[in-house]
Amino acid sequence: MALSPSMNEVQVIIVGAGIGGLTAAVDCAGRGLDVLVLERAAAPGGKIATAMVGGKSVDAGPTVLTLLEVFDELFESAGLRREDFVTAVPLDELACHYWPGGSSLSLHSDIEKSAAAIRAFAGAQEERGFRAFCEASGAIYQALRDTFMFHDRPANPLSLMLRGGVSGLSGFTRLDPYRPLAAMVGEHFRDPRLRQLFGRYSTYSGSSPFVAPATLALIAEVERRGVWRIEGGMAAVASGLEQAARALGVRFAYDCEVARVETRAGHVQGVTLAGGERIEAEQVVLNADAAALADGLFGDAPARRTRAFDAGDRSFSAFTVALDARLKGVAPAHHTVFFSADSRAEFDALAAGRMPKEPTVYACFQDRVEGAPPPTGPERALLVLNAPADGDRHAYSAEEIDRCTNNALLTMARAGLSIEMAAPPSISTPSDFARRFPATGGALYGRASHGWMASFRRPGARTAIPGLYLAGGSVHPGAGVPMAALSGRAAVRALVLDRASTSTFRKAATPGGISTPSARTGATA
Structure with missing residues (x-):
């Protein structure tokens, strides 16, 4: 597409219109920054996708939305109402589960309804196990919500322990990081069907319950706190975020592939498009899999300063x-x-x-x-x-x-x-x-959550290059639609702090402001 001259120099470029990038765009614009989103696809969404089957549009990516509060807080912080852009309907029945032979069990947002269903399904002892599991997973969630999930990535276990809510070794041990989720689930349930059901929550992060830490039991608590069906399908989340960003003055360029992140003297300077045009920017948020950066798909300079991980x-x-x-x-x-x-x-x-x-x-x-x-x-x-x-x-x-x-x-x-x-x-x-999603091999969740240190090895918002930030499901706090949104907000927190700590940045523009055009002319990309 042809870029207008006003797009040749901006304060913040966001590469990728997935949920992390869209969230970052809304957050940045809500803070008065001049934002341009570049997306190589023809529409927003990233992993959120649709397929046409028999003339019908079918959600063909993520289909589960939890932690609606993440989006409520995002819109509120930008002076908007989420309900004006995305309509979400709470579900009482979280999911129905079937096994060979036809036995079935439904879980509900009401813990008492789930407990009664489990008692009827497998007996009183399994109901007691379920209640104990809910208590344990709830404690993990409460300990990590503000100190980890909604917070910037901790550098190591010690820094996590020192944060409010998880203080000292006893608090960290409560997170149960040293044994697999399958072992923790087996402590609470004897019925193999229930072990299978509650162990599968590790797959929400693309991991095996036999290797992933028991800490991932918090995902069961996240789901129990609410699952929402989105009117218009999950694509409506992406389109709603895009509409909100546009209302705040964000500009979008689709069918626009970024070939390189440009640096000068070790600091980000902007991007170069596949068509050869360069767009200067003070800061860049990369909403792509971190593996693509490490693999050199955005240039050699960023790759040299990015830690890769093995395909295994x-x-x-x-x-x-x-x-x-x-x-x-x-x-x-x-x-x-x-x-x-x-x-x-x-x-x-x-x-x-x-x-x-x-x-x-x-x-x-x-x-x-x-x-x-x-x-x-x-x-x-x-x-x-x-x-x-x-x-x-x-x-x-x-x-x-x-x-x-x-x-x-x-x-x-x-x-x-x-x-x-x-x-x-x-x-x-x-x-x-x-x-x-190049450089991923098709991995949909970044690095697997295998082993107790896996969460600390996941990249954070800041990169080794000043002015370049990461967002998306492959970075902290992890995979899933609300987690990708939290990563976008983490990237914005980092770039705003960095802007405040240096005098090299221009003053923030008002939402919808147009930066001064450079001498370059628009090109097709």
């Missing part, structure tokens, strides 16, 4: 099937999980770089609205299977794609749900995700 440390990728189909059998919820018969075999296969023969399938049935009758005809759904992040080394053949799809349908059929396709599905493999 990647989080899971995914195999997804977006479909329009008629359902027969059991009645799924909006969010439904169909478990495999053997959790250990499933994660062993993933660790060995193979797709499981019998996968667990997460499904979002997007036309299933709580409290409303189910659709009478074909309905939209997204099926998601964990997959190895080997998309840069392995291209999935048509035979493999068919096999993975059929294995997913078989898992669902064992639980009592059959699917009759009304249109050819839209399928994405790790190879497809590797192309969309």
Whole structure:
């Protein structure tokens, strides 16, 4: 696209219009900064995506939204109301879970309803275990909410211990970082189905419950505190953030690929586009996977000062099937999980770089609205299977794609749900995700949360290059839509502090202000 001359010099460039970048744009503009967002795709969203199946738009990326307060606080800080841009409907039924043979269990936002359901499902002892698990996961969440999740990345465990809310060794030990999540879950539940259910929360960060720390039990607490369905689908979150940013004066350039982050004397100077045009900026927020920076995809200078990590440390990728189909059998919820018969075999296969023969399938049935009758005809759904992040080394053949799809349908059929396709599905493999997100191999969550030190190895907002900041699911505080939003706010906190500590920056412009054009002319990118 052709850039206007007024875009040739700005205060803040945000590279990437994913959730982290969009959040940073709203936050920056709300503070009066002149912001330009550059996105190589044709629309905002990043990993939030849609697929057209049978003439219908199907959410084909993240489908679960938690921690709505993150977005409420973002809009409020910018003088806006989230409700004017994004409509969210709370769900009572968080998810329904099925096992081979048809046994099922629904969890609810009301802990008493979940406890009663577990008692009916597996007995009084398992109900007591559930209550103890909720107490433990709730304590982890309370300890880490303000000191870790909503805070800048701690440098090491000691700095975390010294923050308010987690003081001393006893507080850190309460976080249960030294044993796997599967072991912690096994302490509370004897029923193998419940061990499988509560262990799967590690997959929210693309990790195995047999290796990820028990600290990730906090994800269960996050979900219990609320899951929201977004009117218009998850793409409405991205479009709502974009509309809010535009209302604050942010400018957007789509189909606009950044080739290099430019530096001078070790400080960021702006970016150069794939078409050759250079845009000067005082600060740059990179909303891309941190692996792309380390791999040199934004230039040699940033790569030399960025720590890379091995492919073996990647989080899971995914195999997804977006479909329009008629359902027969059991009645799924909006969010439904169909478990495999053997959790250990499933994660062993993933660790060995193979797709499981019998996968667990997460499904979002997007036309299933709580409290409303189910659709009478074909309905939209997204099926998601964990997959190895080997998309840069392995291209999935048509035979493999068919096999993975059929294995997913078989898992669902064992639980009592059959699917009759009304249109050819839209399928994405790790190879497809590797192309969309270069340098990742298709990993969707950055570094896997394996081992007690994993969270401290995840990049923070600041890079080794002054003026260059990171945002997105691969950086602190981690993966997921609200976490990516928190990363965007962390990047803005860092750049605002840096602006205050140096006199080299121009004074902040008013929202919507136009910076002085440089001598360069617009180019197509």
